[in-house]
Amino acid sequence: MIVWRAYAAVGVGSALGSTLRYLVSLALAGPAFPWATLAVNALGSWLIVGFAAYAARRTRGRVASWQPFLAGGFCGGFTTFSLFGLETLALMHQGHRAAALGYVVASLLLWLVAAWAGHRTGQWLAAARG
């Protein structure tokens, strides 16, 4: 039964995350550069590492028990690797090679800086709650 609860939590979280990602893409639609995916992937990286760092310090807390829903579910569905790749390929296909390269480099840097910042944020919040 525990297995099915994990699948349900991840499924519902991923459905919510995907829907929110779609809404962000509608709100930021327009420019040729894929700002929306860049933003959701960075934000999702910040969140998932924040949750993980917080849960590691507060192992019996609410964030820890909601981890499948929050991490694999919401953050997993909110962020997307396949659409990031498709946008890169599309930029290359349209002849915007510099933009494609810039998109990949900016994405990677932003994802990892966001992850590092999430680690600090999660640790700080866990410590602040004593």
Next chain:
Amino acid sequence: MSIDPLVLLVVAGGGGLGGMARLAVGNLVARYLGAGLPWGTLVVNLSGALLMGLAAGMLGLSGPETGLTWPLLAIGLLGGYTTVSTFSLQTLTLWQQRRKAAALGYVALTLGAGVAALAVGAWLAGGLP
């Protein structure tokens, strides 16, 4: 910006199924290849990239004019199946464990093979329109 509730529903359904498929594939791969490197997420992201290439080759590069197929398959299912957040978490964790070569290899493999898998998928489907 106009929001079609049916499209939202389709994205949510696809995203939910994609997330559960990610969990299933991730668990299965981890059981066979171990947890030394994050193989599960790597397999998920590379297979998702290949399928996204196939979808783009067959359906064209998105656009709301394609009805519900693109929101269901690409934005929902494949978008929710693949993940960047877990990739970022795993890369940071490898780095913090001082497994810097593994972290760099994981990043290079994900980005390099991911874009290549997409191009192969699109090529198999007859190329991007």
